Amino acid sequence: MGRWEPNARGRLERAALDLYLERGFEQTTVAEIAGRAGLTERTFFRYFADKREVLFWGSAALQEHLVDAVAGAPDCLAPIDVIAGAVEVAGERMQERREGARRRQAVIVANAELRERELIKLANLSAALAGALRERGVDDPAASLAAEAGIAVFKIAFQRWIDDDDRDLTSLIRESFGDLKAVTAGT
Amino acid sequence: MGRWEPNARGRLERAALDLYLERGFEQTTVAEIAGRAGLTERTFFRYFADKREVLFWGSAALQEHLVDAVAGAPDCLAPIDVIAGAVEVAGERMQERREGARRRQAVIVANAELRERELIKLANLSAALAGALRERGVDDPAASLAAEAGIAVFKIAFQRWIDDDDRDLTSLIRESFGDLKAVTAGT
DNA sequence: CACCTGATGTCAGCCACTGTCATCAAGTAG
């Protein structure tokens, strides 16, 4: 057995989510989170840049996955369809963890600072997707627009998935991409 | 003459922008901003909810303007064209203050916390536009998608306007809406 | 003249976050 209990990062993530749900984000101090995880405040800040980041640490893996999906898509697809495919893949990954996603989202929507952090994560994701499209030879502004549109669709589909018990995220994403095409077709 | 120098809010806004440009956002303390404006730190926080908000106070007026433009658009227009018209109106308002917009944007892009705040302001704007569309009888998800798409276009056009000396914001917005239609048309 | 109002100042305090140094089990070299 090691000198310390294993998985300090995981213990901190869990303690943080539990406390944010119990008393709310603002009413929870970092010292409390660390205490529940059997660590000190200083150690919390060695794992996470700030009090918000503990809820978003997993987003890096998601981003990597999406970028890979864009890079590996068939050459024949149009940019928006490459993005749609990647977003659907991400949706499938989330599908399995619906209750976890709900708990996390409940914390985020209840606090403006956390919504800000979520938005910048999505903006980073959009920038990464646009970069991956450019790697495939798609020029700007088409690359940026396709990525931004894809993230917009994801946001809306995700929201509907959280709100509605009966719908499947992948199909909501597919449907929302269809809605987007209809909307942007205009008059 | 009043008991105090007039326009405390304006003095704080100006002092903050100047200091953020001179030394950077993080290297500036609220006490310094207040001092330069001839006020105290406590008074700063009576005008602005936090150190970031001082750069975004004007966004409420912009949002109101855009919502009015959506509400007042001709009935015959498709939702995406209503949004496009409103965004163009906003673009025209900014056109006149290009150098100011550049200075402000230089501060924002240099700091992650400020980018977060900008993103949530744009998200609020998107939500307000979607609400204004629903008032016109447009259902979700079309209303939300049109609003999100409009904001995405604005972000990209604004970025190009800041980067490129020679282009006119209104025409960039119009062009980017055209690009979006082409992109979302897909295969 | 007494009173009220509203913008500001003063002060104490919480807590997020950081820099620095100490600690100490486990691995590694000799």
Add this chain to the structure above:
DNA sequence: CTACTTGATGACAGTGGCTGACATCAGGTG
């Protein structure tokens, strides 16, 4: 087996964003 190194953690002091509570005081009002 011993000495040295390493890496995760703790301890502690300090900065600064932000808040609550109360004081101040010029000008308006009755």
